[in-house]
Amino acid sequence: MKHILLILTLICAGIIKISASPLFFPTKLKIGHCLSQGNSHKELKEFYTSKLSPEERTKIAENLALQEAKSAYQSLECIRMSGLTKEEQVILLADHSHHRETKELMFSYYENFLLSDEKTIRLSAFEEKNLRNFLEAKKELLARLHQAEFQSLSEKLLPLSTFQNTYMALFFQHWEFYQTAPDFLKEGLFD
Numbered sequence: 509m510k511h512i513l514l515i516l517t518l519i520c521a522g523i524i525k526i527s528a529s530p531l532f533f534p535t536k537l538k539i540g541h542c543l544s545q546g547n548s549h550k551e552l553k554e555f556y557t558s559k560l561s562p563e564e565r566t567k568i569a570e571n572l573a574l575q576e577a578k579s580a581y582q583s584l585e586c587i588r589m590s591g592l593t594k595e596e597q598v599i600l601l602a603d604h605s606h607h608r609e610t611k612e613l614m615f616s617y618y619e620n621f622l623l624s625d626e627k628t629i630r631l632s633a634f635e636e637k638n639l640r641n642f643l644e645a646k647k648e649l650l651a652r653l654h655q656a657e658f659q660s661l662s663e664k665l666l667p668l669s670t671f672q673n674t675y676m677a678l679f680f681q682h683w684e685f686y687q688t689a690p691d692f693l694k695e696g697l698f699d
Contacts, residue, residue: 530580531657533607537596542586544579555679556686569679577672584660601662608654615650619643635690642685649678
């Protein structure tokens with residue numbers, strides 16, 4: 509069982525790394541040129557590990573959130589301008605929803621791994637509560653991001669600020685958790 513959870517966590521990390529992007533999901537449609545895998549950022553590691561002032565950390569988070577938001581927005585704009593038929597739009601929305609379901613399933617495996625007895629036995633009551641709050645907040649923010657993408661694909665393109673604010677919330681939520689997480693949960697985070 510322990511090996512299965514480790515394998516699932518590695519697969520989850522791989523999927524998240526592959527799709528850790530503003531807007532990238534497998535689709536049967538020929539809109540690959542619109543989708544962006546995003547960039548890996550040296551600034552992101554610095555955001556978590558450096559002893560930056562709150563102002564410097566906020567500036568980095570704002571820049572990263574803006575980059576992610578712009579990439580997602582450009583992808584959504586490109587898809588909307590590609591002139592999809594009604595049938596193609598149905599396929600696109602189904603592919604996007606299928607990708608969301610896959611990410612949610614992988615997140616639940618990740619969540620179960622972090623909340624396993626093997627991990628939680630090493631946590632104090634405060635740390636366990638903090639971990640549960642982090643996972644719940646992350647799940648909610650990811651759901652908001654998906655909803656914004658879905659609405660922008662199916663109805664009206666939402667403003668850039670919608671995406672920027674969500675990415676900013678994700679960065680700060682991760683940073684807050686990183687500050688209080690025990691070292692054994694941080695190990696290997698940036699390898």
